[in-house]
Amino acid sequence: MRNLLILAKWLAAQANINVLLYNGSTACIGLEGPSKRKVIKIPRAWNYSSDPQAAEILEGVIDHEALGHGRFTNLEAKVTAESAGIIKWCNFSLGIHSIIEDVWIERMAIETYPGTKGNLAKLVEILLGRDFFGTPELFQKAGPSNLLMAGLLNVLRGTLIPGQETILAKNVEAINELMPTVLGKVWIDVLEIAQEVKTSTSTEFNIALTVRIMAVLAAHADKKTQDEKQRYVPIDEPDGRESGEPEADSEPGDTAGEGQADPDGSQEPTDEADSEPGDTAGEGQADPDGSQEPTDEADSEPGDTAGEGQADPDGSQEPTDEADSEPGDTAGEGQADPDGSQEPTDEADSEPGDTAGEGQADPDGSQEPTDEADSEPGDTAGEGQADPDGSQEPTDEADSEPGDTAGEGHDGQTTPSSCKGELGESFELPDDHIMSARQIIDDMHEETIDTELGDIISKVMEIIASSIGAAELSESTAHTDISDEAKVIASKVKRISDDLQEVLETQTKCAKRTKLSGKRLNNRVLNRVPVGNGRVFSSKTEAPGVSTAVSILFDISGSMKDSLIDGVSRDDAAMGLALGLGDVLDEYDVPFDVSAYSDRFVALKGFDDEWSEFRKADKGPSTFGGTHTGAAMQRVLEGLVCRTEDRRLVIAVTDGDTSDTEILFSTYAEAQAMGIEIASVMIGPRIPAIEALANRFGFTAKHFNKSEGLGRFAVERILEAI
Structure with missing residues (x-):
């Protein structure tokens, strides 16, 4: 049998930190007194245990709290971040942050105090044996929120914390097999951000990662399913548009080329199709019967500018001057051949170093990846766009540092700008992944699985430690x-x-002798004072x-x-x-x-x-x-x-x-x-x-x-x- 409170005092003393007993249920670190010194709080009910694992658990938790949180966590950072409007904490975001912060402080503790590696690994092994990190069978039954939490908890620990790789290997393998089906790119994007914890330098950095994860989840949840894209309820509106139509049905004042695709993918006539005689270049487009009315520019003479020489009266497309352009033409040059096919632009053959938007359509109409899709670290926001398969490559903002601007999912939501910056717009999510992201957002205030190590340990201690506390004298x-x-x-x-x-x-x-002055009186010779002998102070050589x-x-x-x-x-x-x-x-x-x-x-x-x-x-x-x-x-x-x-x-x-x-x-x-x-x-x-x-x-x-x-x-x- 071990007295856990005495053991906790001794273990914490080795880390030069004090332990206080309190009436709570969770071991945690906190600030005490006006000086706000860090102390470990141990539940008073953790008295004694005859289970040998109790002492091993306590050794791990003291290393985690004292040498991890006690040395590296800024205990006021979460309150400060919420006060500054950086994030509005909820159960889900608190859980995400706990996982990331724990991984960071344990990595730092092991690097600074190598002896903690064994204690922390033993602690995780004990908790895993009691199913507190989940099991492959439990993962199959978990909802999206708990599965995402369990995935981060196991994968981050099992890949980033020395000594825990082998212990969590089976759970990590099960997560990696399950996630592509259940969460797909939602999981990929969240994990990619969370793995940046390996370069973390502070609690504030970890809060910034949490903010970005919440923003990414909100962005995925905001995407439309295929059914939603096809369902529009027609309601007449003052401008003649129908409710539910995309904003592609532009308002008056739109520039040339506006009025884009209807939901069925066909091209809606632009505002300019209603133009009057005297319209400028490009005006006078489709007639009511759908045929193409010659533009003013269709009668243009040689020397016409870009875009000139448009449709002939029979509706065929006359080659523009630019279709015969020479190398060196600017973006957009090299347009339609006389047979109506699209000739590759100069940019489609562009060389490395092309600017944004370069590398356009191949002759077969397929899209060639832009240079930005292959962008290097240091690309600006929005860089690193679509891969050749149409999937979205994470942007550089996914690697952003603490200090990212407001708008990144303060309360689990996000502004359009942050979504666009983190994810881009060119990829599609399967409907079931979108619905999973929505369920995570909907459940973010609900109770989640335990992710804070102190909470997990407390549940184990309830089983193996006596709950009969010593009398509070x-x-x-x-x-x-x-x-x-x-x-x-x-x-x-x-x-x-x-x-x-x-x-x-x-x-x-x-040696010991008496002196006329000193700090300690020799009580045995005080009787000398009445006779005038003042040598009553002790002096000794140690x-x-x-x-x-x-x-x-x-x-x-x-x-x-x-x-x-x-x-x-x-x-x-x-x-x-x-x-x-x-x-x-x-x-x-x-x-x-x-x-x-x-x-x-x-x-x-x-x-x-x-x-x-x-x-x-x-x-x-x-x-x-x-x-x-x-x-x-x-x-x-x-x-x-x-x-x-x-x-x-x-x-x-x-x-x-x-x-x-x-x-x-x-x-x-x-x-x-x-x-x-x-x-x-x-x-x-x-x-x-x-x-x-x-x-x-x-x-x-x-x-x-x-x-x-x-x-x-x-x-x-x-x-x-x-």
């Missing part, structure tokens, strides 16, 4: 006068600690020293008011033992803290506090309440595990069984795993549970029903620790 202070009886016990402890003092003297001080930290913990529950057989109350005996040990440890600068507990927790002295301040106050805790030794021991160990001394010791004094035996058991197990020694003083009656725990974990426990001998036992335990 209320904080209390020392406000009761320390009794004379306790002070007498303290002086006895000091007198019998000669052996301890001798060892401490040898190991901590090479030896290599003692690398031992001691925690003193004693019970102040109501039963501690009972007396021992020598008439001393149990609480006075415990308080006196703490005072006597504290005096010795303080004199020789051994790090220590002192705490008391019942259903409260009273911190009398922390490791960084001055013992002299406590002694000067001469106040101790009051005695009442129940016994929660497990919760108190957990509290003490949470601080002690973070100490760097070679030896760490807890001296615990109690007079009865605890109400949280399971918690106490887990703290003993964790102490053993961490190399911390626990010496238990059973004051008053024997306590079978304490004796059993000590025997099981190789610790020491001794029973005392009188005050004599308490000090000797405690001193011997400290000597052993030193």
Whole structure:
């Protein structure tokens, strides 16, 4: 069994980050206090577990939170982005961002701290074994939103995070087989953007990727299905157009060539077809019977400009002057031959370096890819258009950096400009892929699969960790006068600690003398002051020293008011033992803290506090309440595990069984795993549970029903620790 909260404290201390317990359900990193320092929050319900995987999971989550998010994530970036109007967060966009951010911070953590690679891989392996990354069978049943999420979660981790490739290989293979059928180009475009996380430099960069993904999804969802393209409801409109007709039916004022194709693909006469005599070049087009009326230019003489020499009266097309043009003609030159066929333009034979729009129709009427379809990185927006098969090649904007302009799908929608810039306009999507994109957009506020690693881990911990939390001990202070009886016990402890003092003297001080000035008074020579000798300050030369930290913990529950057989109350005996040990440890600068507990927790002295301040106050805790030794021991160990001394010791004094035996058991197990020694003083009656725990974990426990001998036992335990 492991105490997960103590383990979390120790693991986080290795990363130099603090852990706080809270009443939530998810392990996460957050900002604490006015200084907004980063802390890891661990659910208070994660107490202990006998499942060996619990410790492995916790090691992974601390690496993920402390060395990943703690080192690299800007925890305020999401709020800032929404406030700036860059994105309006919803469940779906939050999920997308979590996946991308997690991949980035784990890549950074592994690069910076190579030891995290194994812990994170083990964590993913455990979670995969519990189906939290999905399975090929589950993917088959998933809707478009969850399938897209699962695809990004598995493919990005399985291809971009070192150590996780083999673990997720089967899921990645299943996703790659399924996606072309279900999402097709929707998946291709989203994945291409998401994979740019491998060049990410910040949380803001990852938010920009999320914005672009949402814009691409919205653009695909806005496309019309084949059925929608063919269904138009005719409603007369003031301008004579019918509702539902494409905007190709131009308004008055359109320029030459406007009035494009009707939905059936035929060419609608242009506005100019209604032109009057005197129309300019190109005017006077189709007669009502559909024949072609000669244009003014049809009678043009040699020397006519581009576009001249149009239809003869019999409706045939007269070659334009440009049809006989020479090499060097500009775009649009080389038009129709006399037989009406289209002669390739000069640009159709253009060489590399042609400008936008070059490389037009081949003689057979097919479209030759433009130079821009083969564009290189650095192309401007809209470059990289249709491939020869008509599919759309991603534009350079798909590679855009953070700082892309507003309009990129702030709330999962997009403006026409951002759609056009990211996708272009020349490709078709199958109807079922368009409908899948629409369903994703419609469901973006619905609950999705878990993508945040902390949420996934929490669900595992609900299964393998105890949900019975340790009692939340209320904080209390020392406000009761320390009794004379306790002070007498303290002086006895000091007198019998000669052996301890001798060892401490040898190991901590090479020389000791008194001086006229200094920072520490030597209490043993204060009697010199009345006779005019001011040499009362200690000065010492340190030896290599003692690398031992001691925690003193004693019970102040109501039963501690009972007396021992020598008439001393149990609480006075415990308080006196703490005072006597504290005096010795303080004199020789051994790090220590002192705490008391019942259903409260009273911190009398922390490791960084001055013992002299406590002694000067001469106040101790009051005695009442129940016994929660497990919760108190957990509290003490949470601080002690973070100490760097070679030896760490807890001296615990109690007079009865605890109400949280399971918690106490887990703290003993964790102490053993961490190399911390626990010496238990059973004051008053024997306590079978304490004796059993000590025997099981190789610790020491001794029973005392009188005050004599308490000090000797405690001193011997400290000597052993030193």
